[in-house]
Amino acid sequence: MPSATSATKLLSVFLVAGALGLIAARAGDTTAIVEVELSDPVSPTVPPRVYRVTQFHDEKGFPAGYSLSFTTHVCLDEQCRMVKLTMYWDALGYYQRLEYPADMPLTKKKHVPFSAADYAKLDQILKDRDSILGTHPLEILVTPAPEMPDMPEIDGWSGATPQTVKDAVVDDAAYTSWAMWRWANGEIVQKLQGLTEQRCAPRYLRQLLQSKDRREVDFALRHVVRHLPADEQFVDDVFSILETGDREHVSLALKFLHGAAQDRRRLHQRLIESYCRLSGNYRPMILDYFAAQPDLPAETLEGLTGVLDRLPFFQVHLILRLLDAKGFFSARVEADVAGLLDHREFFIARRASEYLIKQPLATDTKRKLDAFREQHRQRL
Numbered sequence: 001m002p003s004a005t006s007a008t009k010l011l012s013v014f015l016v017a018g019a020l021g022l023i024a025a026r027a028g029d030t031t032a033i034v035e036v037e038l039s040d041p042v043s044p045t046v047p048p049r050v051y052r053v054t055q056f057h058d059e060k061g062f063p064a065g066y067s068l069s070f071t072t073h074v075c076l077d078e079q080c081r082m083v084k085l086t087m088y089w090d091a092l093g094y095y096q097r098l099e100y101p102a103d104m105p106l107t108k109k110k111h112v113p114f115s116a117a118d119y120a121k122l123d124q125i126l127k128d129r130d131s132i133l134g135t136h137p138l139e140i141l142v143t144p145a146p147e148m149p150d151m152p153e154i155d156g157w158s159g160a161t162p163q164t165v166k167d168a169v170v171d172d173a174a175y176t177s178w179a180m181w182r183w184a185n186g187e188i189v190q191k192l193q194g195l196t197e198q199r200c201a202p203r204y205l206r207q208l209l210q211s212k213d214r215r216e217v218d219f220a221l222r223h224v225v226r227h228l229p230a231d232e233q234f235v236d237d238v239f240s241i242l243e244t245g246d247r248e249h250v251s252l253a254l255k256f257l258h259g260a261a262q263d264r265r266r267l268h269q270r271l272i273e274s275y276c277r278l279s280g281n282y283r284p285m286i287l288d289y290f291a292a293q294p295d296l297p298a299e300t301l302e303g304l305t306g307v308l309d310r311l312p313f314f315q316v317h318l319i320l321r322l323l324d325a326k327g328f329f330s331a332r333v334e335a336d337v338a339g340l341l342d343h344r345e346f347f348i349a350r351r352a353s354e355y356l357i358k359q360p361l362a363t364d365t366k367r368k369l370d371a372f373r374e375q376h377r378q379r380l
Contacts, residue, residue: 030057036191041182042072055195062204063091063196068188072179087184092219093192095126095184108172118170125168125177126184132168133181197223202233209237217241221252229259243274250282254289268300276307280315287318291325301328305336313347316340320355329359338365341372350380 032055039048056064069086084104088096100106106114106122114122125131169177200223208220221241224234235257242253261267268290275286290296290304304319311319323333340352349372356369373380 030061031055032057034195036188036195038187038191040072041186042179053192053195060203062201062207063199065090065096066093066192066195070183072183085180085183089184089188089192091192091196092215093189093196094129094215097123098126098180098184106173106176108170108176112172114170114173118173121170122173122177122180125170126181129185131181131185132165133178134185136165138175138178193219197227200227202231205234206237209234209241214246217245217249221249221256224260225252225256229256232260232262235260239270239274243277247282247285250278250285254285258289265297265299268297269303272300272303272307275304276310280312283315284318287322291322296326296328298328298330301326302330302332302336305333308336308340309343313345313351316348317351320351323355331362334359334361334365338368341368346376346379350376353380 034053034055035050036053037048037050040046051068051070054067056066058064065088067086067088069084071082071084073082083106084101086099088098090096106119108114108118125133165174196219200220205220205224205228208216209224211217211220221238224231224238228234238253238256238260241249242257245253257267257271261270271286271289275283278286290300301323304322308316308319320337323329334356337352337355341349341356343349343352353369353372356365357373361369
């Protein structure tokens, strides 16, 4: 059996998170008890029951996290000793850590206590929302062992673990790994997110929208898209996300801005400014947005040609193609595109000439175009 010092070390694997500021309960937090109906993920056929969830709030009154204390089986036939645990999640329902009584550590086959490495691996498993434990039934992870006379004395019993899933579970504790993952990442996640959504005041949403944590941004952005699609107070924050987010966030930001920004011309102007700052991979998404808008104002299309000289070839090509699709041409467009004939990159200049040759041009522009095509006739 491990010494008291060893037991303390095992427990510290999880408690060290508190020293790093990663746990839900922090100094200055306030708490409330809320009742949540949950099914036991280990015994889904048993009717749901009401659990008492502790909800933590920070000094601003914003949601800070949740905890749930419960007992559960860690063996297939429910003949082994029940384990008592407290799990913690952040305000968005992401598992943070678990605690257990110091005299009742998690165990594996034949009462072997979890080692520090086992706890570290379990922590890693529980924080992986994409684990195969969420999609594979227990039968694939655990093969029942032959009947044993002393089965009631075996704590945390698991059968043989297939090699294909060995990395997804703690050795000799496949059932425990599966059960703990289902508690940490199962039905309770949506329940906790729902509790947080009930307290999504505008100040809290803006804090999340401005966060460096992608998960917080994602939660808040989806919330405003679903529940506050016309609330203009979030427009500036969502524009920042548009310019710095990934593809999914750019798509959600465009959806929100379309409904929330009341001044269409100003919206289009800001989108063009953002277009120039966006990653090249996401710029076409703004052009696709413009292409889908009926009766696009002339100012918008002219605003796009006004930034052509700041863009690489492919973006120039896409904007000129959008102009063709909208059937739009004006004196300003003519001047902006004609300016590209002097571009230092020949391919951009050539693309501009291909566009201009199809348009009704002013005399000076036609003369400039003819001179360009004569000069580069061997390359056109």
